[in-house]
Amino acid sequence: MTLLAALLLVSTQTSSTATVTPPLEGLVLDESPLTTSIRPEPGSEVEIGRTLLDIPGAFIELAFMPLQPLVELSERYQVHQRLFDLITNDELTFAASPVIEVFSSSGIGFGGAALYNDPLLSSDRVSAIVIGRVNGDISSTGVIAHRLPSMSGRTIKLEGGYYLNHDFRYYGVDPDNTGVRTLIEDEGVDVVLTLQVLNPGDSDFRLYLSGAYRHRELVPGTPTATSLDLPITPGDGFTAPGGFNQSLDYPEAGLRLEFDSRDSGGRTTTGAVASVEGVFTRDLQGAGTGGLQGTTQLSFFAPVLPLHRVVFMQFGAKFAAPIQGTLPLHNLVRLGGQHTLRGYDTERFLGRFGWWSTFEYRYKVFEETDTGIGFSAALFFDAGQVGEDFGRMMMSPVRWSAGLGLRLEHSLFLLGRLQLGFSPEGIQVSVGLGELL
């Protein structure tokens, strides 16, 4: 009916433009027969020209086509919601998730994570993550944190972890650092109990007391398909780290003072984070390894332009002094990797003294309006030095790296970041998830 009305209207339209008017004097009648149909003729089922002009783009669309039924089924049957509900118990706020680690020098890793309570926004939480890599490496951590109502909401936290790294790339401690590396197998167990001392409601300051037990075994490493370096051997020019070829147990005591005045935990625009930490450790096996380490770090955020154009600056310094004998490897200053000197290999520089700094410019690139999740880009420049003592550190060359990164952020928390760092030794790609800064 509507279409019939439409046709009538077309006739009306054309009639209105072709108004019937009185005959004009002197004009000769032209009655030539006229017929028409202005409906376009149907095209062929497949229009070759149109298709050819769309190549190679059409192949790209074709390549994605297999995803269509999966996406549509997921939406139609709310598969994502079912999966989420399957691994999440809303009343207990428990969630589990598979984990795939792609950016690891030891090869791809698979594992799982389990969370009880909101891991990002709550101090009351239980979380665990286990990852196994193709070369046999294992990494696992667990955290139980609880706010104590009887202590004005102060937090007590118990962390435990076990790791086995067959191919830790060891470049030697400062004087040995020639850029040549060897392999060490590093196995460790950590148990850390931390108690928050200052009332969390009083100010931006936090004070933590911690006690820890650490077990370490360092032996020659194992070359793998992803790591062709040789294992460390006596006489190869490297000084073995403290505790090498020994099974050692370390009790540890620490004190840490933090200050955090950031406006947001995710897309931070202003504020500062500062920390001072002192740790004392000594092995129980009589190997003569142990020491005192002190660390300080200041991070500062400053908006340079409106709408999340921010400069991030960080400076940190650390020293480690042996109480007797030598320092254990885990007490040393370690630069290179995800957080410092990002253009270098992980823990590329080891020393007793060291400092590091970062200048990073971050700017928002995109925000998904419904969820508040978005991307920021970052340009960074890192620098740092390590040395056997303060004088050697200052005399050693300043290492530097620069690069760019992409950060996946929510306004409340940082979801992860992908970084590409350049240094005189090459290019490093690193990925971090759920980090703080």
Next chain:
Amino acid sequence: MRGLVILLLLTSCAAEQTWRRAPHDRVYQHVPPPIEHPLPPPRHVVYEWWQAASRGAIEPLAHGLSPRTALELLIEREEAGDLNHFGQVVGSTWFEPRLGARTMSTEAVAKGNALRPPAPGALLVLGGKLSGATPGMVVEDSTGARFVVKFDPPGFPEMSSAAEVIVSRALHAAGWFVPENYLYDIRVDSLTLAPGATTRGEYNEEVPLTSTMLRALIANVNPRKDGTVRAMLSRFIPGKIIGAGSFRTRHHDDPNEALWPTDRRSMRGLGLFYNWMNNIDGRDSSTIATWIASPSDPRLGHIEHYLIDFGDSLGGAGYRAKFPGEGYELRVDWTGIASQFFSLGFYYHYWLPVRRAPFRAVGFFESEIYVPEKWRPSIPNPSFEAMTVRDRYWAGSLIARFTPEMITALVAEAKFSEHGAAQFVAETLRARQEKILGWAFAPVLPLDDPRVDGSVLSLTDLAAYAGVVPGGLRTLSWRAYWDNGLLTAGEIEDSREIAVDLGPALARFNTDRGAVVDADPFVTVRFIDPTRPELGVNVHLRVDGKRLVPVGLDRDLE
């Protein structure tokens, strides 16, 4: 290849203008009735996620690598195919000419097709979708007529229902097919739950609809103290719904869909309407294809295409107010992202100063920052992107016909309760209309609607009609040609309606030469604005018997 085809077409057109060439019938422009065919099977449902991913990311990537994209930068896109010789869209299963084809009163525009409101009294709830962000129901009134019920988002009373009414009535007046939309105050105690009523559960599965669910819904959609809740009732679209239409591809189950949607001026030009009304929902799923059975043979019928879901218009976005930026850039705007990334953050979106309207029911709807050429729907719409300058002019020529009185009447149909909200929306629509017409009319001389009374040829200056002539009215020149020679010429003061009398020249010529039309039955009258002489409008007239009949109009582009 395509460019070659276009060149060949242009060459052939140059040899013989289409308006001169048969076919012409007694009324010169004739559209045959649609081809009748059996009911096709239901179409595949393309879900929202896939469409958003496909349109938002995959297709832009594919288009970027296709020769077609490069060609279209070099060669002007082919003009649409659903046109008559006046450049007007002809009736089809997508569009029927209304406002530009006949006189419509302000009331007719405002009421649109909403002439059969639901019968007062109890409403029987047949089912619905009560969970999710956009809850709704299906109800039946006392006469058995069925309606889809939509509610305003929590916290934003009147926002989406007002948008639905205003935009659907405007689109109907312009010529598109839309559902009959009514504002309706539902008395909560007038709702009766039908036996066996169902709704959708958390996993989109069908579950029984209970009175508890119904009460929970009503409590969340801005109920009033008097026990009523404002709702938008949309009468069921006639026929058998077979699925959604498409803004990109043809459906081969429809023999009347000879043209690709991207080759239809009605679909290309729709983008300008959505631009004006700030309707960012240009998804395929905001169209419906329905099979209308033939009255003479119910086994046969044809498919008509309806536009639906206008809650994303004006300052609303369906279940919420628009966010800043919506309507100004795509939801995933690769150009904007690249600009931000490569400028190191020094690039700022031009729309950042946009502020929320001072009315809760309006949201983000404004005209000051708005730039028509920069407007974008939430995901790319291939038909909108195919819009040429002529398509834009055509859509603009329809928008120009909405007088201030009509706009005010349209907005009044939305029944805003906030004092000043209706005036704000009407003024914003008028301001956006002025900007959009400035853009649409800039590359043309907007003379249209040729008609002849005796020997007097009249046209409407749509810019003057809409009051958007830059620099004020001017003097136009005109020249009449016959048989490749000048018949007569003159000048005329521009106004909303201009008229030139060809009678004296024709009479003098006939006296001198005898029979005029033996050699050439066509007369062409060319109008130009002397300040921009490159922009002319040619009206082609045919001597038909003892009458002059307009048979075509073409216009130059800047």
